[in-house]
Structures are given as structure tokens and as C-alpha cells.
Amino acid sequence: QVQLQESGPGLVKPSQTLSLTCTVSGGSISSGGYYWSWIRQHPGKGLEWIGYIYYSGSTYYNPSLKSRVTISVDTSKNQFSLKLSSVTAADTAVYYCARAQRGFDLWGRGTLVTVSS
Amino acid sequence: QSALTQPPSVSGSPGQSVTISCTGTSSDVGSYNRVSWYQQPPGTAPKLMIYEVSNRPSGVPDRFSGSKSGNTASLTISGLQAEDEADYYCSSYTSSSTYVFGTGTKVTVL
Numbered sequence: 001q002v003q004l005q006e007s008g009p010g011l012v013k014p015s016q017t018l019s020l021t022c023t024v025s026g027g028s029i030s031s032g033g034y035y036w037s038w039i040r041q042h043p044g045k046g047l048e049w050i051g052y053i054y055y056s057g058s059t060y061y062n063p064s065l066k067s068r069v070t071i072s073v074d075t076s077k078n079q080f081s082l083k084l085s086s087v088t089a090a091d092t093a094v095y096y097c098a099r100a101q102r103g104f105d106l107w108g109r110g111t112l113v114t115v116s117s
Numbered sequence: 118q119s120a121l122t123q124p125p126s127v128s129g130s131p132g133q134s135v136t137i138s139c140t141g142t143s144s145d146v147g148s149y150n151r152v153s154w155y156q157q158p159p160g161t162a163p164k165l166m167i168y169e170v171s172n173r174p175s176g177v178p179d180r181f182s183g184s185k186s187g188n189t190a191s192l193t194i195s196g197l198q199a200e201d202e203a204d205y206y207c208s209s210y211t212s213s214s215t216y217v218f219g220t221g222t223k224v225t226v227l
Contacts (some may be wrong), residue, residue: 045217060215
């Protein structure tokens, strides 16, 4: 079955760029109909949608993060990635990758990213 | 975009029914049937429980049901069980082609 797995540094310094990758296994990221998403959850808080990408490269971002977010896809590696620039402590959160079609039906386990010097 | 509004907590005894509301606007919940609900036990990733207002994915018990009226969607858990204790979030597609989540509701089984 299809699985998602986040990977990337668990610690990022303030003002730097947070970079995470989601690897899709058990299925092709190029199979149409799915939007590949990033969602985060601040410690003890609710879910926040960051954005998503279609395999063709079309992207949509949360307006509150749009100036700092880039989501890209690498179909040859069956991966999609998140870059969040100029991070601060407020970006400390668990970051999830997820597949969206009729709802977010498949999630990775999440990875905690801490922003600290 | 503002988060959809949910009650912070609801509770019920085993066997009872509880309903969680999710209030948005005419730019999200009120305009699209793309409302979904997620269950998140502590320390785990969210799990899709309802999609497109009232549809259950395979494997989700029929104790879980969803509905919508105007700008407010609702999730009802009938025959509450101890394993239902978790945080629940709603989500909606918006007129900006984005998604927004609800503030979250903690369900406690007494």
C-alpha cells in the first residue's frame, strides 16, 4: 500500500531555510488525481495547512505563509519537498506530508522540526 | 484565511452520542461540499474519518457520521466508545483553492 515518509533536519537555526522531503512508496506520485500536501502542527496546537502541489507542478499555498514557502516535486525520485525560508521559533512544529484527493486520506508519521540557535 | 471554529471540548459517557460543530463562512464550508473530519489520538498522525461532508472511508465505523447546514458542518459519534477519545479536526476547501482546518475539539469519554 502507499506510504509517505518525511525526512530532513530536526533542528534549524533562526533565519535559515527549513527543508523537508516526503518520499512516496508503494505508488507513483505521478498518478493523477492527487494533490501532495504539507501540513504542520505547533506543539500542543491545531493543524495548519501549508500548501500542496500537483504532479504537474501546480502549487497552492496558505496565504499567511506564501511569501516564505516553496513546494516542489521530483517525479523521478517519487518525492515532493517543502522549503520554508527565514524561519523563527514560531515555525517550530511537527511537519506532516499528506495525500489529498477526497480529503487528506494518507499521512506520513510527521517529523518534529525545532528552530533554535 | 481564518481557522474554522470548533468547540474546544465535548464529552459523553460510553454509548451516548456527541456532536462536534465546525463553523466557517460562505467562502469555505458554506460553498463547497469538500468538508472532511480527522481523528488524532495523542502522539499520532491524523486519520481521515469523513470526506465530502458525509462519506466514510473504508474501515471507519458507521458510528461516525457527518452533515452540513449552511456555513456549519457537524460530526456525530454515536454509541461513544473509549477508543473514540481523541482530538478531532474539520477541514474545508476554500474559494481561494486552498484548505483551512478547524481549531480542534478534544473528545473525552467519561
